[in-house]
Amino acid sequence: MSETAKSAPTGASAASPSSNPSRSWTLRVRQAIDSHLPMDHLLPDRQPYYIGSWVYVFGVVTIAALVWVIVSGVVLSFFGPQWWHDSSVGRFFNSLHFWSVQLFFIFMVLHLWGQYFMAGWRQGRAATWMIGVVIFGISILTAFTGYLSQQNFASQFVALNAKDAMNGAGIGAFFNVLNFGQMYGLHVMLLPIGVTFLVVAHIVMVRARGVVKPIDAEGSARP
Amino acid sequence: MDSPATYLHSGFILISWPNLLVIIGMLVLFAVALVVPFPHGGDHDDVGNS
Numbered sequence: 200m201s202e203t204a205k206s207a208p209t210g211a212s213a214a215s216p217s218s219n220p221s222r223s224w225t226l227r228v229r230q231a232i233d234s235h236l237p238m239d240h241l242l243p244d245r246q247p248y249y250i251g252s253w254v255y256v257f258g259v260v261t262i263a264a265l266v267w268v269i270v271s272g273v274v275l276s277f278f279g280p281q282w283w284h285d286s287s288v289g290r291f292f293n294s295l296h297f298w299s300v301q302l303f304f305i306f307m308v309l310h311l312w313g314q315y316f317m318a319g320w321r322q323g324r325a326a327t328w329m330i331g332v333v334i335f336g337i338s339i340l341t342a343f344t345g346y347l348s349q350q351n352f353a354s355q356f357v358a359l360n361a362k363d364a365m366n367g368a369g370i371g372a373f374f375n376v377l378n379f380g381q382m383y384g385l386h387v388m389l390l391p392i393g394v395t396f397l398v399v400a401h402i403v404m405v406r407a408r409g410v411v412k413p414i415d416a417e418g419s420a421r422p
Numbered sequence: 423m424d425s426p427a428t429y430l431h432s433g434f435i436l437i438s439w440p441n442l443l444v445i446i447g448m449l450v451l452f453a454v455a456l457v458v459p460f461p462h463g464g465d466h467d468d469v470g471n472s
Binding site for chain 1: 448
């Protein structure tokens with residue numbers, strides 16, 4: 200016991216790796232965050248003049264809709280299908296979830312239109328644009344599994360028709376749209392985690408580089 | 423709400439009226455966002471960090 204106590208690192212020896220930056224991964228991560236994402240970029244109190252347009256509101260409305268989607272989805276997953284079909288409160292949250300998704304997609308597409316016409320991928324923002332594209336794709340998959348998880352005649356109709364397309368595409372063996380448990384698990388766990396993680400990455404990348412300048416404001420439109 | 427939607431069918435175009443109305447509404451909203459002035463838009467400073 201005493202030998203163990205002697206070999207255990209003291210406070211000074213435990214902190215010694217920090218004195219050598221090349222060996223301290225925590226220090227390297229902290230310095231990378233400080234240099235690439237300073238707090239005045241992460242939480243700015245002023246914005247460029249060209250941000251004063253309603254077009255820039257579409258993205259944040261999409262995020263607001265996503266928050267409501269997640270909150271209502273957590274409530275639905277807690278009480279289950281019988282609750283959201285049989286009780287009035289359950290139907291209210293079911294509708295809240297459904298219409299929040301409609302707003303999420305409407306404003307995500309409006310945000311996409313805005314970024315497309317202002318060429319939002321300019322000046323080193325290609326990764327931000329591509330992550331947005333991936334979010335759009337995963338969101339469609341999430342909405343699809345959501346339709347299949349409704350546990351009503353509409354979801355059965357969608358599943359019965361979609362299974363032929365999945366089998367025709369060769370993915371029916373591991374993506375079985377008639378399997379409620381698989382679709383529900385994908386819808387409430389894996390896909391939302393993917394969407395949320397990528398949305399956070401998307402926002403951080405936007406904050407790190409700032410909003411792209413309008414083409415006529417930067418003098419020359421660089422590709 | 424559970425009744426089937428009515429469809430607009432003209433040549434090769436086949437779309438339900440609810441879907442068409444949503445698309446028209448999105449186009450109108452996008453156009454409005456471009457032309458309606460943003461409140462306090464002149465108060466922003468040019469502190470672009472790009």
